[in-house]
Amino acid sequence: MRLWVSAAAVVAMAGMAWGQGARKPRVYVSATAVTSGHFRAFGIRGTGAGSGASGVDPQRDELVKTVLQRCPQVLVTVDQARADYDLNLQREPNKSVLHKRNKWLLTDRAGDVIAAGSDRSLGGVAKDACKALQRRRSGSI
Numbered sequence: 001m002r003l004w005v006s007a008a009a010v011v012a013m014a015g016m017a018w019g020q021g022a023r024k025p026r027v028y029v030s031a032t033a034v035t036s037g038h039f040r041a042f043g044i045r046g047t048g049a050g051s052g053a054s055g056v057d058p059q060r061d062e063l064v065k066t067v068l069q070r071c072p073q074v075l076v077t078v079d080q081a082r083a084d085y086d087l088n089l090q091r092e093p094n095k096s097v098l099h100k101r102n103k104w105l106l107t108d109r110a111g112d113v114i115a116a117g118s119d120r121s122l123g124g125v126a127k128d129a130c131k132a133l134q135r136r137r138s139g140s141i
Contacts, residue, residue, distance in 0.1 A: 024075040025137065028083035029067060031060035032090050059102075059122065063089055066122045071130035084109055087129050089122075106132055 064076050067087070077083050088105045101118040104125045108114055115132030119125050 024073060025084045025133065026077045026082055027067065027071075027074045027085045027087055027133070028077055028080045029060060029064050029087045030080075030089070031063055032088070033059070059089065059091065063087075063122050063125065066126040067130070070123065070126040071133070074130070074133065085114065085133060089125060104129060108136075 067074065067076055074085075080086070086105075086107045088107070090103045092100050092103070101120060102122060102125050103116075103118045105116045106114040106129050114136050115129065117125075117128050119128060
């Protein structure tokens with residue numbers, strides 16, 4: 001009898017662990033600072049259009065940290081080929097801190113746009129992108 005209760009408890013805990021053990025979606029985070037010219041169109045998986053020169057934005061690491069803090073249900077990866085989603089950040093050039101907006105775009109592996117928006121803070125970008133990803137994963141998008 002005692003052995004049966006223990007076995008039942010193990011099976012019940014394994015079932016709970018299986019439900020909670022769903023793989024976290026992998027998100028690749030990229031950021032580009034436009035340094036001259038007009039604001040550049042969003043790039044999807046390395047492609048883009050528009051005018052202006054750009055470079056890697058040092059804000060990327062800060063955005064990665066913020067996504068990890070505010071969206072613990074995702075796994076941030078540095079391997080874009082293994083990512084389920086891309087989160088692309090672009091900052092407007094030559095504006096004061098009060099007027100600068102962080103524009104963001106969330107796409108899936110196929111390049112389909114999940115959500116896009118803008119916010120003054122990286123925290124707002126992470127929060128909005130996380131909500132969009134949660135809606136997508138729950139099937140409401």
